[in-house]
Amino acid sequence: xxxxxxxxxxxxxxxxxxxxxxxxxxxxxxxxxxxxxxxxxxxxxxxxxxxxxxxxxxxxxxxxxxxxxxxxxxxxxxxxxxxxxxxxxxxxxxxxxxxxxxxxxxxxxxxxxxxxxxxxxxxxxxxxxxxxxxxxxxxxxxxxxxxxxxxxxxxxxxxxxxxxxxxxxxxxxxxxxxxxxxxxxxxxxxxxxxxxxxxxxxxxxxxxxxxxxxxxxxxxxxxxxxxxxxxxxxxxxxxxxxxxxxxxxxxxxxxxxxxxxxxx
Amino acid sequence: xxxxxxxxxxxxxxxxxxxxxxxxxxxxxxxxxxxxxxxxxxxxxxxxxxxxxxxxxxxxxxxxxxxxxxxxxxxxxxxxxxxxxxxxxxxxxxxxxxxxxxxxxxxxxxxxxxxxxxxxxxxxxxxxxxxxxxxxxxxxxxxxxxxxxxxxxxxxxxxxxxxxxxxxxxxxxxxxxxxxxxxxxxxxxxxxxxxxxxxxxxxxxxxxxxxxxxxxxxxxxxxxxxxxxxxxxxxxxxxxxxxxxxxxxxxxxxxxxxxxxxxxxxxxxxxxxxxxxxxxxxxxxxxxxxxxxxxxxxxxxxxxxxxxxxxxxxxxxxxxxxxxxxxxxxxxxxxxxxxxxxxxxxxxxxxxxxxxxxxxxxxxxxxxxxxxxxxxxxxxxx
Numbered sequence: 001x002x003x004x005x006x007x008x009x010x011x012x013x014x015x016x017x018x019x020x021x022x023x024x025x026x027x028x029x030x031x032x033x034x035x036x037x038x039x040x041x042x043x044x045x046x047x048x049x050x051x052x053x054x055x056x057x058x059x060x061x062x063x064x065x066x067x068x069x070x071x072x073x074x075x076x077x078x079x080x081x082x083x084x085x086x087x088x089x090x091x092x093x094x095x096x097x098x099x100x101x102x103x104x105x106x107x108x109x110x111x112x113x114x115x116x117x118x119x120x121x122x123x124x125x126x127x128x129x130x131x132x133x134x135x136x137x138x139x140x141x142x143x144x145x146x147x148x149x150x151x152x153x154x155x156x157x158x159x160x161x162x163x164x165x166x167x168x169x170x171x172x173x174x175x176x177x178x179x180x181x182x183x184x185x186x187x188x189x190x191x192x193x194x195x196x197x198x199x200x201x202x203x204x205x206x207x208x209x210x211x212x213x214x215x216x217x218x219x220x221x222x223x224x225x226x227x228x229x230x231x232x233x234x235x236x237x238x239x240x241x242x243x244x245x246x247x248x249x250x251x252x253x254x255x256x257x258x259x260x261x262x263x264x
Numbered sequence: 265x266x267x268x269x270x271x272x273x274x275x276x277x278x279x280x281x282x283x284x285x286x287x288x289x290x291x292x293x294x295x296x297x298x299x300x301x302x303x304x305x306x307x308x309x310x311x312x313x314x315x316x317x318x319x320x321x322x323x324x325x326x327x328x329x330x331x332x333x334x335x336x337x338x339x340x341x342x343x344x345x346x347x348x349x350x351x352x353x354x355x356x357x358x359x360x361x362x363x364x365x366x367x368x369x370x371x372x373x374x375x376x377x378x379x380x381x382x383x384x385x386x387x388x389x390x391x392x393x394x395x396x397x398x399x400x401x402x403x404x405x406x407x408x409x410x411x412x413x414x415x416x417x418x419x420x421x422x423x424x425x426x427x428x429x430x431x432x433x434x435x436x437x438x439x440x441x442x443x444x445x446x447x448x449x450x451x452x453x454x455x456x457x458x459x460x461x462x463x464x465x466x467x468x469x470x471x472x473x474x475x476x477x478x479x480x481x482x483x484x485x486x487x488x489x490x491x492x493x494x495x496x497x498x499x500x501x502x503x504x505x506x507x508x509x510x511x512x513x514x515x516x517x518x519x520x521x522x523x524x525x526x527x528x529x530x531x532x533x534x535x536x537x538x539x540x541x542x543x544x545x546x547x548x549x550x551x552x553x554x555x556x557x558x559x560x561x562x563x564x565x566x567x568x569x570x571x572x573x574x575x576x577x578x579x580x581x582x583x584x585x586x587x588x589x590x591x592x593x594x595x596x597x598x599x600x601x602x603x604x605x606x607x608x609x610x611x612x613x614x615x616x617x618x619x620x621x622x623x624x625x626x627x628x629x630x631x632x633x634x635x636x637x638x639x640x641x642x643x644x645x646x
Binding site: 079080083089091095096097098099100104107108109110111113119120121122124146147148 | 299302506507510511512514515516518519522523525526527528529530531532585589590639
C-alpha cells in the first residue's frame with residue numbers, strides 16, 4: 001500500500017478480453033474505480049457484466065489485457081486472492097445461508113477463535129457483539145444475533161452481506177445487481193447503504209440494469225454492450241434518459257419508448 | 265471501521281464497545297419459547313418424553329430400574345455412535361448408506377487381522393481404523409469429484425462392502441460365514457477393557473455398599489457396571505455437540521451443508537469438510553464393529569445389517585433435515601435413545617414386539633413433519 005502512487009485508482013482494467021472456447025465474452029473492456037467513488041456498470045442482459053465481475057473477483061482469468069490493483073499488475077488465481085487484495089464481491093445469490101444465524105453467516109469462513117490445541121472454540125461473545133454492533137451502525141435493529149438469516153428481508157440480507165465485506169477490510173466492493181429483486185423501500189435502504197460505504201472511502205462497483213438506481217448513487221457510469229465498453233461518463237456529463245438509450249443500444253428503444261408514451 | 269480486519273484474527277478488536285452495545289435497551293430479550301423452538305433437537309426431546317410417558321404407563325416397572333435402563337442403553341449406544349456420525353454428515357449435506365456394511369467389513373478386517381494375521385489387539389485396532397478412514401475418504405472423494413449424489417455412491421458401497429464381507433469371511437474361515445475365536449485370541453488387558461465388557465465396576469460396588477443401588481444378598485450389585493459402549497456413546501455425543509456448536513469446524517459443517525457455493529465464496533474449505541465427515545462415519549462404523557465383535561468374540565456377514573437406515577432415522581428424529589445444513593448431534597443422541605427404548609421397551613409391555621417397526625415408521629413420519637414445521641417457524645420461511 002505504501003509503494004503505490006497516491007492517485008492510483010483502486011482497480012483499473014485496460015482492454016480486458018475473455019474467451020470461453022470460441023465464445024468471446026469480453027472483447028476489450030476498460031474501467032477504473034477510485035477510493036470514495038461509486039462506478040456504475042450498466043448493461044443489458046448478455047452484455048458481459050457477469051463475466052467481467054467474475055474476472056474482477058478472481059473466478060476467471062482474463063485471456064488478455066491489463067489488471068491493476070492500486071497501480072500494480074495482479075493475476076488472481078482464486079476468489080481468495082482477490083479477497084486478500086481487498087476486493088470483495090457481494091453476489092446476487094448473496095453468499096448467505098438462510099438456515100444459519102446472522103452471526104454464523106457474518107463470520108462464515110473467518111470465525112474468531114480462542115483457546116489452544118485442537119479444540120479451539122469460536123469466540124461467540126465477540127462475534128455476537130460485533131454482529132449486533134455492525135447491524136446497528138447500518139440501522140438494522142436485529143432482535144437477536146442468533147436468529148436465522150432466513151428471517152431477514154431481502155434488503156436486510158443484502159445489507160448484512162455488504163456489512164460483512166466492509167467489516168473484513170474490503171477496499172473495493174463489487175455489488176452484483178443488489179437491488180434487482182427488491183421492493184421500493186428495500187431498494188432505498190440498500191442505496192442509502194451504498195452511499196454510506198462510499199463516504200467511508202471505499203470504491204464501489206455497482207452492477208445494475210436499472211438506470212434509475214444507478215443514477216441515484218453513481219458518480220460515473222460505464223456502459224457495456226456486447227462485451228465492449230461503450231464509454232464512461234461522469235454524472236454531470238450525461239442525463240438519465242441518455243444513459244438509458246445508450247444502454248439499450250439507442251434507436252430501437254427510443255422508438256418503443258415513444259410508442260408507449262415515454263414510460264420505458 | 266475500515267481497519268478492523270487484522271485485529272479480528274487476533275481477537276483484539278475494539279475492547280470496550282461490545283459490552284456497552286450488549287446492554288442496548290432496544291434489543292428485547294427473546295422469549296424462552298422462541299429460543300427453544302429454534303433448537304433442532306426439540307422434537308427429539310419431546311419424543312423422548314412422550315415415549316417415556318408411554319412406557320411408564322404400559323410397561324412393567326422393571327424397565328425403569330437400573331438394570332432395565334442398562335438394557336435399553338446398550339443397543340441405544342451402538343446405534344447412537346453411528347447416528348451421531350451420520351447426523352454430522354447429514355448436516356454437512358451428504359448421506360452415507362454404507363455404514364451398516366462398513367460394520368460387517370470392518371469386523372471382518374479386524375477379526376482376520378487377529379485370527380489370521382496374528383496381530384496384537386492394539387495393532388489390529390489401529391490398522392482397522394486406518395483402513396476404515398481410507399474407505400471413508402474414498403467415498404468422500406468419489407462424491408466430491410464426480411458430483412454425484414452421495415445417496416447413490418454410498419448405496420453402491422452398501423452392496424460392495426456387504427459382498428466383500430461374505431467373500432472375505434469365506435476366505436478367512438475356509439468356507440464359513442462366521443469367523444470365531446476372536447475373543448480368545450484378543451487376550452486381556454487395558455486395551456481390551458477400553459473396547460469390551462463393563463466399566464466403572466468399582467463405583468457400582470461402592471454404590472451398592474452404600475445402599476444407593478440394588479444388590480444381591482451377598483453384597484454384589486445387581487448391575488455390576490456400565491457397558492463401555494455406553495461410555496463411548498456419551499463421550500462421542502458430548503464431543504460432537506461441542507465441535508458442532510462451538511468450533512470453527514462445526515460452523516463449516518453447517519455452511520457446507522447449507523449452501524456449498526456460498527460457503528466456498530466465503531472461504532470455507534468445503535471439500536475438506538465433507539471428506540473428513542465421510543472418514544468420521546466410516547470410523548464410527550468401525551468403532552461399533554470392534555465393540556460388538558469383541559463382546560461376541562466372533563464376527564459374521566450379517567453384522568450391522570440395515571444399521572444405515574436406523575442411524576439415519578435416529579438422526580432425522582434428532583432434527584436433521586434431509587436437505588442438509590440443519591440438525592444437531594445431541595438430537596441424534598436422543599433419537600438413538602428413543603430407538604433403544606422402543607425396541608427394548610416393547611418386551612416389557614403386553615404388546616407384541618412385532619409392533620416395533622410400525623412404531624418406528626410412525627415416529628419417523630411424525631419427526632419429519634414436526635421438523636419441517638419447526639424449520640419454517642425458525643427461519644420465517646413462508
